[in-house]
Amino acid sequence: MRIAHVAPVATSIPPPKSGSVETMTSLLTDGLVARGHDVTLFATGDSRTTAKLAGVYPCGYWHDPNMWPWELYEMLNIATAVERGGEFDIIHYEAGYYPMSLAFARLSRTPIVQTIHHSPSAAEIKLWARYPEAPFVAISNEQARLLEGLNVIATVLHGIDTDNFTYREKPDDYLLFLGRFTEGKGVLQAIQVAKRLDMRLILAAAEDEYYHEHIAPHVDGRRIVYYGEADFDAKVALYGGARALLYPIQAREPFGLVLAEAMACGTPVAALDKGAVREVVDDGITGMVFDDLEQMVDGLTRVFRLPRSRVREQAVARFGVPRMVDGYLAAYEKVLEAHRARTA
Amino acid sequence: MRIAHVAPVATSIPPPKSGSVETMTSLLTDGLVARGHDVTLFATGDSRTTAKLAGVYPCGYWHDPNMWPWELYEMLNIATAVERGGEFDIIHYEAGYYPMSLAFARLSRTPIVQTIHHSPSAAEIKLWARYPEAPFVAISNEQARLLEGLNVIATVLHGIDTDNFTYREKPDDYLLFLGRFTEGKGVLQAIQVAKRLDMRLILAAAEDEYYHEHIAPHVDGRRIVYYGEADFDAKVALYGGARALLYPIQAREPFGLVLAEAMACGTPVAALDKGAVREVVDDGITGMVFDDLEQMVDGLTRVFRLPRSRVREQAVARFGVPRMVDGYLAAYEKVLEAHRARTA
Numbered sequence: 001m002r003i004a005h006v007a008p009v010a011t012s013i014p015p016p017k018s019g020s021v022e023t024m025t026s027l028l029t030d031g032l033v034a035r036g037h038d039v040t041l042f043a044t045g046d047s048r049t050t051a052k053l054a055g056v057y058p059c060g061y062w063h064d065p066n067m068w069p070w071e072l073y074e075m076l077n078i079a080t081a082v083e084r085g086g087e088f089d090i091i092h093y094e095a096g097y098y099p100m101s102l103a104f105a106r107l108s109r110t111p112i113v114q115t116i117h118h119s120p121s122a123a124e125i126k127l128w129a130r131y132p133e134a135p136f137v138a139i140s141n142e143q144a145r146l147l148e149g150l151n152v153i154a155t156v157l158h159g160i161d162t163d164n165f166t167y168r169e170k171p172d173d174y175l176l177f178l179g180r181f182t183e184g185k186g187v188l189q190a191i192q193v194a195k196r197l198d199m200r201l202i203l204a205a206a207e208d209e210y211y212h213e214h215i216a217p218h219v220d221g222r223r224i225v226y227y228g229e230a231d232f233d234a235k236v237a238l239y240g241g242a243r244a245l246l247y248p249i250q251a252r253e254p255f256g257l258v259l260a261e262a263m264a265c266g267t268p269v270a271a272l273d274k275g276a277v278r279e280v281v282d283d284g285i286t287g288m289v290f291d292d293l294e295q296m297v298d299g300l301t302r303v304f305r306l307p308r309s310r311v312r313e314q315a316v317a318r319f320g321v322p323r324m325v326d327g328y329l330a331a332y333e334k335v336l337e338a339h340r341a342r343t344a
Numbered sequence: 345m346r347i348a349h350v351a352p353v354a355t356s357i358p359p360p361k362s363g364s365v366e367t368m369t370s371l372l373t374d375g376l377v378a379r380g381h382d383v384t385l386f387a388t389g390d391s392r393t394t395a396k397l398a399g400v401y402p403c404g405y406w407h408d409p410n411m412w413p414w415e416l417y418e419m420l421n422i423a424t425a426v427e428r429g430g431e432f433d434i435i436h437y438e439a440g441y442y443p444m445s446l447a448f449a450r451l452s453r454t455p456i457v458q459t460i461h462h463s464p465s466a467a468e469i470k471l472w473a474r475y476p477e478a479p480f481v482a483i484s485n486e487q488a489r490l491l492e493g494l495n496v497i498a499t500v501l502h503g504i505d506t507d508n509f510t511y512r513e514k515p516d517d518y519l520l521f522l523g524r525f526t527e528g529k530g531v532l533q534a535i536q537v538a539k540r541l542d543m544r545l546i547l548a549a550a551e552d553e554y555y556h557e558h559i560a561p562h563v564d565g566r567r568i569v570y571y572g573e574a575d576f577d578a579k580v581a582l583y584g585g586a587r588a589l590l591y592p593i594q595a596r597e598p599f600g601l602v603l604a605e606a607m608a609c610g611t612p613v614a615a616l617d618k619g620a621v622r623e624v625v626d627d628g629i630t631g632m633v634f635d636d637l638e639q640m641v642d643g644l645t646r647v648f649r650l651p652r653s654r655v656r657e658q659a660v661a662r663f664g665v666p667r668m669v670d671g672y673l674a675a676y677e678k679v680l681e682a683h684r685a686r687t688a
Binding site: 066067068069071072073075076078079082083097098099100102103104106107108121122123127130 | 410411412413415416417419420422423426427441442443444446447448450451452465466467471474
């Protein structure tokens with residue numbers, strides 16, 4: 001299949017440090033190439049890929065303050081793919097922010113399918129539903145439920161690079177919080193859990209205003225430790241050494257990439273029951289899902305006892321790249337079939 | 345000619361109070377209709393026009409916080425016009441913020457021409473120049489100079505509604521500043537001039553943070569008077585009553601709509617020599633252009649002596665809607681000719 005994979009152009013593919021959209025885009029691109037497909041990745045020129053790279057800009061707009069307004073850079077990136085539509089059977093757009101490709105849905109001769117990476121509001125859905133025929137892929141059933149009135153052709157959970165999330169049999173003696181410092185991610189709740197159990201908690205995320213205002217006062221470098229933002233290798237080391245990943249999520253999120261990543265290192269997760277958590281965590285196998293913080297505090301020792309080899313095994317089966325590639329190939333086939341039926 | 349005129353969808357056409365892009369779009373649309381052209385205006389549903397209205401949204405995103413992110417609303421508005429391209433000979437896009445229509449330049453079967461309403465940065469021009477064939481209209485030679493490397497097919501100064509900017513022979517005894525409260529607009533300099541000459545100055549603009557921080561301390565309600573934001577009727581009354589409009593502009597602006605509006609009411613202007621000022625002001629006829637504030641203070645009585653009837657007459661000749669309509673029709677013809685040559 002001749003596939004144009006259109007990435008956001010904020011930063012490189014894969015991203016220098018973290019970024020779920022960029023990471024997933026990279027894995028899917030290279031996974032499709034490994035299956036023998038002819039993939040062209042529309043991304044920044046400093047991206048690394050086994051696909052053909054269409055580097056519309058030398059670098060991403062996160063790295064060049066002159067690249068403003070960023071929206072026009074995104075628009076002209078997807079436009080370039082649509083202009084070259086004749087070279088592709090399908091265009092897959094990774095709408096990092098919002099489905100700009102809708103604007104091309106009826107102008108492109110090549111069908112466009114788009115993955116949504118956030119939880120859209122009712123108003124967003126109402127707008128997008130002006131294009132009821134445009135095919136979407138959801139990243140969880142939790143998210144798919146929000147996409148009512150749209151043409152959701154598949155739900156494909158994210159895959160992760162399970163080969164490089166190295167399994168570790170014996171962890172150190174700490175808990176881990178990894179993610180952005182926001183209220184929705186529940187970092188304060190994670191601190192509360194660690195304090196209640198008098199356990200060491202390592203916080204790994206980029207330093208920001210929220211950190212200085214809300215987190216720093218708790219950081220004592222002994223029980224509550226601030227690591228900083230972890231790059232890939234550091235993340236793997238941090239996951240592997242943790243007895244459990246704390247995920248006391250407060251917002252309804254459409255996925256939870258850190259859950260899958262921790263599991264791949266053999267680390268079980270302790271999560272609150274919000275958003276897509278139950279789709280990602282196999283309760284009692286790869287971690288435990290709790291109704292509230294009290295339950296989490298009480299149940300954490302049971303999480304520690306989950307066999308780490310079994311956690312890893314299940315993570316590879318469920319979040320390995322092959323499963324994601326299968327899911328997207330099936331979705332592409334579905335889009336092409338509908339396209340053929342329409343144009344026949 | 346079958347013309348799609350694509351307005352920004354932030355607010356209605358014409359705008360409820362002020363807005364240069366929206367006002368110009370309204371005047372051009374209705375001016376084209378008056379010449380017998382078949383015009384469809386893509387704008388918010390609450391717009392008023394003599395053209396056919398394609399109201400993609402009931403109202404603009406400035407009036408509905410749910411309409412976010414606004415960029416996608418703008419994109420799907422222009423996309424709708426491009427999708428309906430077969431109905432039009434030409435699409436004219438009023439890029440309020442940035443030329444989104446570039447994304448459609450090579451996908452639209454109908455040629456698109458776009459007016460730029462701001463002074464773009466070098467980085468913006470570099471990006472836009474990826475589409476060197478896309479036709480632009482500049483709103484002044486000052487702006488056209490910035491558009492190097494682009495296909496600028498014409499410079500068309502804005503027109504204003506000279507019929508409704510009522511001429512007033514005898515003004516009251518005050519100076520006027522009208523515009524946004526920003527450093528670039530030179531409101532503090534206007535205050536300085538008024539204080540130096542011990543004259544009354546009326547400030548008309550929307551209340552904002554800059555007002556509270558920088559302007560309010562000068563407002564005494566006697567010499568420096570704050571009017572608030574003026575709607576159309578109030579603007580006309582304020583212009584007509586002023587002995588002169590002060591325009592001590594600090595930024596290089598691509599036009600200066602308030603200059604033309606004041607002149608149409610017979611009010612001469614006192615302006616600093618920046619940006620497009622010399623293209624709008626006929627020095628010694630409709631106002632005077634000064635090199636610095638000192639000169640302006642010294643020369644203001646000479647501005648007062650300019651015959652108001654002559655100011656009005658010249659404003660109507662130069663900024664009446666018919667001249668703008670002529671300019672755009674010539675630009676459209678040029679675009680269509682190039683399009684025919686390309687597709688022949």
